[in-house]
Amino acid sequence: MKTRTLFTCQNCGYQSSKWLGKCPECNSWNSLVEEDFTEVAAKDNSRRALYKDEPVLLKDVEAKEENRLKTEIRELDRVLGGGIVPGSVILVGGDPGIGKSTISLQVSNQLTQRGHKVLYVSGEESVAQTKLRAKRLGPADAHGDIYIVNQTDLSFILQYIKKLKPDVVIIDSIQVIFDPGISSSPGSVSQVRECAGILTQLAKTTNTSMFIIGHVTKEGALAGPRVLEHIVDTVLYFEGDRFSLYRILRAVKNRFGSTNEIGVFEMGQDGLKEVRNPSEIFLSERPKDVSGSVVTSVLEGSRPLLVEVQALVTKSGFGYARRRAQGFDFNRLSLLVAVLEKRMGLNLEAEDIFVNIVGGIKVEDPAADLAVCAAVASAFHNSLIIPQTLVLGEVGLAGEVRSISQVNVRLNEAEKLGFKHCLLPKYNCKNLGFSQDKLELMPVSSVKEALDTATLRVAQL
Secondary structure (H helix, E strand, O other): OEEEEEEEEOOOOOEEOOOOOEOOOOOOEOOEEEEEEEEOOOOOHHHOOOOOOOOOOHHHOOOOOOOOEOOOOHHHHHHHOOOEOOOOEEEEEOOOOOOHHHHHHHHHHHHHHOOOOEEEEEOOOOHHHHHHHHHHHOOHHHOOOEEEEOOOEHHHHHHHHHHHOOOEEEEEOHHHOEOOOOOOOOOOHHHHHHHHHHHHHHHHHHOOEEEEEEOEOOOOOEOOOOHHHHHOOEEEEEEOOOOOOEEEEEEEEEOOOOOOOEEEEEEEOOEEEEOOOHHHHHOOOOOOOOOOEEEEEEEEOOEEEEEEEEEEEEEOOOOOOOEEEEOEOHHHHHHHHHHHHHHHOOOOOOEEEEEEEOOOOOEOOHHHHHHHHHHHHHHHHOOEEOOOEEEOOEEOOOOEEEOOOOHHHHHHHHHHOOOOEEEEEHHHHOOOOOOOOOOEEEEEOEHHHHHHHHEEOOOOO
16 A cells, blocks of 8 residues: 545645645635545455446336335425435535534434334434434434434444445434545545445445435535535535524435425424425515515425515715625626616615515525515615515616516415515516406516506605
């Protein structure tokens, strides 16, 4: 065996024979760490790949639908695409304390109640500590076939999996697992990449589903190499502040389902609880008779969400006006403000503008453009939007209101929650087929027309 030293970037996995202050691959500073690598002789059979299948013709492969494992946590099943696919590897990331380990134990409880065997590998907590957390989440008799072990050595973990033959394995977390065949420390790029690769191969060959919990950096990215996301089948991220009440589970990669679905959970003493109607929750504390408050509908996969857009416009006390956005793209906000200045004649040059999407939702749907414009204009004029009005529409650079997708789904959700009016693009009203018995439709073709239609001028609020 021969040992050599390489410098490895802890963000992207780039390797160099000498230390560099800036990684040439991902442009991150001070991310290269010195690691020792042991070159093992080719005759060593211990590092052979687990795959031993011979190549076959694609036309001879029999395609069959796998029966997914239902967790009975409907928000999670929706994000996964209908349940857990046998043999799939799911990576769960998020800030510390946001609920990664909590939902893993809840999934374990649900699966064991349906007769599945689960192995929970806790590398950061002892077996007794894990038991205390499990008791908080449910009755003791709910933990039927959950096997718990405190282990960080990958070789022992592989032995446990081969011995118990569980249906689902949970690794908590991948940053503390180490392969004794690699000399670098746990959590390094080499260890994380190698351990994840071996566990993934084992999952594929034994048809064992696997949850891998990963830590995140200060920037919100998964700690370790980005290649970790390419190894696994599904990547789930928990969004939201760990001090807030609600958590949003989003799939950023899914080989077996859509990446547009989200799951909404409420953190309580008994763990994460599903939020079946998130629109009602997000609007429950909406203030009345306040300028700069507008409701819009955004699509997250097949689910329409009604969210409140808040705007605050105030005179700037500095020479340069500030623009801040929470839950909305900053560059998109700058574009919409420019449209309001040029097409509507609003003098916003010396105004500080703050936009917030209530509930911790990150909005990427262009259908929220008109709502943001209406909120900013309402806050600037200190005026009100007609009560119980939903605002929909994409805004172009000419100040026109463009059509959006799946209008019927959004309107049905608004009707359920008692909205009386809806401002929407004129083109969407063609062949809409929506009954206006409870929800009045107000078609508009420009931002100016929309604001003249929906704004109530008030001398003083």
